[in-house]
Amino acid sequence: MIRGTEAKDRVRNEMRTVAAAARRAARGPGRERDLVVQSLKAAAAALLAWTVADEWLGDPMALMAPWVAVVLVQATVYSSLRQAAQQFAAICVGTLLASAAQVLTGNSLAALALSVPVLMLLANWPRFGDQGIYATTTALFTLASDTVTTSAISHRLAQAALGAVIGVAVNALVLPPVHLRDVRENLAALAQETGDVLTDIAEDLRQGDWDASTTAHWSRASARLSRRLDDLRAARGWSQESLRLTRDWLKAFHRVPLDVPAADEDERWSRITGHAAALVRALAVSVNGGRTAGPPDGAALHSYARLLALLGEACHCEGRRLLEPGGPRDGSDAYYGTDRRAEATMRELHEALQTSLRDHAGLGAPRTAVLGTLLLQAENIWAETERPSPAPRP
Secondary structure, eight states, X not given: OHHHHHXXXXXXXXXXXXXXXXXXXXXXXXXXXXXXXXXXXXXXXXXXXXIIIIIISOOTTTTHHHHHHHHTOOSSHHHHHHHHHHHHHHHHHHHHHHHHHHHHHSOHHHHHHHHHHHHXXXXXXXXXXXXXXXXXXXXXXXXXXXXXXXXXXXXXXXXXXHHHHHHXXXXXXXXXXXXXXHHHHHHHHHHHHHHHHXXXXXXXXXXXXXXXXXXXXXXXXXXXXXXXXXXXXXXXXXXXXXXXXXXXXXHHXXXXXXXXXXXXXXXXXXXXXXXXXXXXXXXXXXXXXXXXXXOOOHHHHHHHHHHHHHHHHHHHHHHHHHTOTTSOOTTOHHHHHHHXXXXXXXXXXXXXHHHHHHHHGGGOHHHHHHHHHHHHXXXXXXXXXXXXXXXXXX
C-alpha cells in the first residue's frame, strides 16, 4: 500500500513537472521553449529527408536519410557539423566492413560474428566521438537486409550523406540554436543563490541559536553553489560553441541579443562563492567541540550578521541586474542610490568588527583567528561585489 502511494506521488510530481515546463515554454523564451523548437526541427528534418529520399528519388535505402537527419539536429550548429562528419565516417566503416565480411564468409551469422567485435572496438576510437556506435548499428542493418551489393552499398552511403546534409542544413538555417541565454540565467541564479546563502547565515547568526547542525546546513548550501558554478561553466562552453560559424548570421538577422556577460564574470563569482565557502568552514570549526577555537562574542557576531545581510542583498541586486539586460546600466542612480547608503553602513560595521578583533586579541589566539578569518572573507566578498561589472560583450 505504501509503495503504491509512493508511486502515485511520483507520477503526480512528474506530471506537475511536465505541466510546469509546458507553461514555461508557452509563456516565453527559455530553455523549455528551446527544447520544443529543437525537437520540432529534428522531426521536420526527418520528414524532409524521407520525402526527398523516398518520394522524390525513390531510393530503396530511403530509411538511412531520415535516420541520420534526425540525430544531427544537435545543440549547436558546430556540433551538428562535427557529428555529421563523425557519423558519416562511422557509417562508411560499418557498411564496408560488414559487406566485406559477408562476401568473405557468404553467411550473415558468420559475417556478424566477424565484423561486430571489431566495430565495437572501433566505436571507442576518440576520432568517432560519441558517433562510433553507428558503425555497429549500420553493420547490423547491412547484414539484415541481405542485399550486400555494390549498388546497395552506394545507395546506403548516398542516403546517409543526404540525411547528414538535410539535418545540418535544417539546424543551421531554421532558428539556429543559441545558448547565450543559458549563461545569463545561470550567472543570475548563482548570484541569487549566493545571496540566499549569505542571508540565511546572517539570519541564523542574528538569532543566536546556531550549532553544528546549522553549520552542516550552510555547508550543503555552499556545496550547491559549487554545482551551480559547474552549470555556469558548462553553459559558457555551450554559448561559445553556439556562436562558432553562426555569429555573423545571427547578428545580421538579429536572431538573439549577443550581449552575453563577459567570461570574467564567471571567475569573479567563482571567487565570491569560494570566499562564502571559506567563511562557512570557519564558522563550522568554531562550533566543533573538539577544537580550541570558539565563536566570536555576541556583539561581534551581531555586527557580522548585519554585514553578511548587506552583502547578501548586494548579491541579490547583481542577480536581478543580470536578468534585466535592457535595464539601467552600472553607475545609474536607479541601481546605486541605495547601494551607496548600504556601503556607508558596511563601512561602519567593518570598523566595529576591526575594533572587536582588537578586543578579541586579549581573549586568546584561537578566537581571534576565527573572527579574523570571518572578517577577511567578508572583506573579500565585499571587494568583489563592490566593483562595477564589465560591460556586456558586443
